[in-house]
Amino acid sequence: MSDGQHTPVSNQPEEHAPGTLEQPIVQAPSEGAGAQPSMPTGEGREPVEGYLRTEAAPEELWTPPTADLPDIGEASFGPPPPVAETVHGPDDRVEITNTSVYPWRAHASLLIQAADNSMWIGTGWFIGPHTMATAGHVVYIKNSGVPGRDGWVKNIKVMPGRNGSSLPYGSVTSTNFRSVTGWVNSGDPNYDYGAIILPTDLGATTGWFGFGVWPDGDLLAVTGNISGYPGDKPAGTEWYDARRIASVDVRKVYYDIDTAGGQSGSGVYRFANGGRYGVAVHAYGGASTNSGTRIVTPVFNNLLAWKA
Amino acid sequence: MGEQAAPLGRIVGVVRDQNGKPVEGARVYFTGAPGPVPDIAALSASDGSFSFAAPVEGTYTVESRGEGLAPASATVGVRGGEEARVEISLKAP
Numbered sequence: 001m002s003d004g005q006h007t008p009v010s011n012q013p014e015e016h017a018p019g020t021l022e023q024p025i026v027q028a029p030s031e032g033a034g035a036q037p038s039m040p041t042g043e044g045r046e047p048v049e050g051y052l053r054t055e056a057a058p059e060e061l062w063t064p065p066t067a068d069l070p071d072i073g074e075a076s077f078g079p080p081p082p083v084a085e086t087v088h089g090p091d092d093r094v095e096i097t098n099t100s101v102y103p104w105r106a107h108a109s110l111l112i113q114a115a116d117n118s119m120w121i122g123t124g125w126f127i128g129p130h131t132m133a134t135a136g137h138v139v140y141i142k143n144s145g146v147p148g149r150d151g152w153v154k155n156i157k158v159m160p161g162r163n164g165s166s167l168p169y170g171s172v173t174s175t176n177f178r179s180v181t182g183w184v185n186s187g188d189p190n191y192d193y194g195a196i197i198l199p200t201d202l203g204a205t206t207g208w209f210g211f212g213v214w215p216d217g218d219l220l221a222v223t224g225n226i227s228g229y230p231g232d233k234p235a236g237t238e239w240y241d242a243r244r245i246a247s248v249d250v251r252k253v254y255y256d257i258d259t260a261g262g263q264s265g266s267g268v269y270r271f272a273n274g275g276r277y278g279v280a281v282h283a284y285g286g287a288s289t290n291s292g293t294r295i296v297t298p299v300f301n302n303l304l305a306w307k308a
Numbered sequence: 309m310g311e312q313a314a315p316l317g318r319i320v321g322v323v324r325d326q327n328g329k330p331v332e333g334a335r336v337y338f339t340g341a342p343g344p345v346p347d348i349a350a351l352s353a354s355d356g357s358f359s360f361a362a363p364v365e366g367t368y369t370v371e372s373r374g375e376g377l378a379p380a381s382a383t384v385g386v387r388g389g390e391e392a393r394v395e396i397s398l399k400a401p
Contacts, residue, residue, distance in 0.1 A: 231349030261337020
């Protein structure tokens with residue numbers, strides 16, 4: 001069902017405005033040049049060494065105290081550093097250091113210059129040779145309250161597979177962006193998605209993620225995976241976490257996958273048929289749950305048009 | 309959820325080091341908010357300044373992290389249409 005809010009828009013001249021296509025509901029990934037296939041764990045997570053997360057709660061054999069007790073570690077080391085509320089429970093994120101291989105290299109650290117020259121960081125993920133999916137608010141700032149800041153950003157420096165100061169695929173700067181009227185005109189978080197069009201086909205080397213539309217029941221039965229570039233970790237380091245999708249509605253996906261500021265635009269992806277497929281674009285952090293813009297048919301159609 | 313309303317207020321701040329000197333390029337992001345906030349992070353300007361829209365009224369916690377400096381945060385309340393100011397001091401670990 002089209003509600004008009006998914007009308008695609010671009011910062012490019014009218015004659016370059018993108019159209020929409022009628023296509024199947026799954027778009028396949030590509031692992032890029034020289035990729036070594038890596039299969040998910042049985043729970044649909046990446047096989048990251050040292051990463052361990054359980055979904056099931058332990059059986060309660062006794063009733064724990066209800067008082068808010070400090071961690072025993074504080075007795076020796078003092079209170080822990082503050083943790084973002086977008087990190088729910090213990091911080092399960094794991095750093096990815098082999099960022100030069102697929103799938104990690106298909107995620108990019110973004111350095112964003114807004115219209116007022118303020119600088120921001122975010123995350124994007126390749127969906128095609130020259131197209132990165134990201135959040136709408138990464139490419140078009142809305143309702144900032146700062147004079148001169150709202151509107152299309154000036155440029156975005158894209159650094160795929162970045163690992164701190166190491167840029168295994170270099171960097172490329174884009175000034176060519178896409179989003180939709182629901183975000184650009186209305187600032188509606190339900191339409192907070194967009195794309196960065198690169199001037200090169202760097203994605204053909206790094207590989208890209210597939211993306212698709214799945215029914216509610218399917219999404220609620222799978223593990224969501226997120227990898228991106230959070231600001232609360234050392235600059236430019238890539239961090240990963242995964243957890244079962246918590247809930248969905250018509251336009252959003254909700255999850256307790258740990259994130260922090262700087263991961264706006266990350267892909268929320270699942271494994272299917274041996275490949276990695278985005279199901280949402282991570283956009284918002286909250287105290288109890290994080291959320292992303294769900295890839296539904298109009299979103300899928302726009303992403304498909306933008307990767308052409 | 310319908311159209312997002314104009315932001316209720318703003319959080320404006322500056323990041324300084326332990327000597328009071330502005331810190332440029334520090335990452336600044338929300339670690340607490342009364343509602344969902346965009347999961348983007350600002351980089352402090354050459355004068356250490358940064359600003360965020362505060363989507364709803366309430367208490368926000370802003371954290372900053374600079375290279376070679378320990379992270380630090382500040383908490384501020386934002387009321388209707390106000391501009392709330394914070395200062396974050398980053399110290400050596």
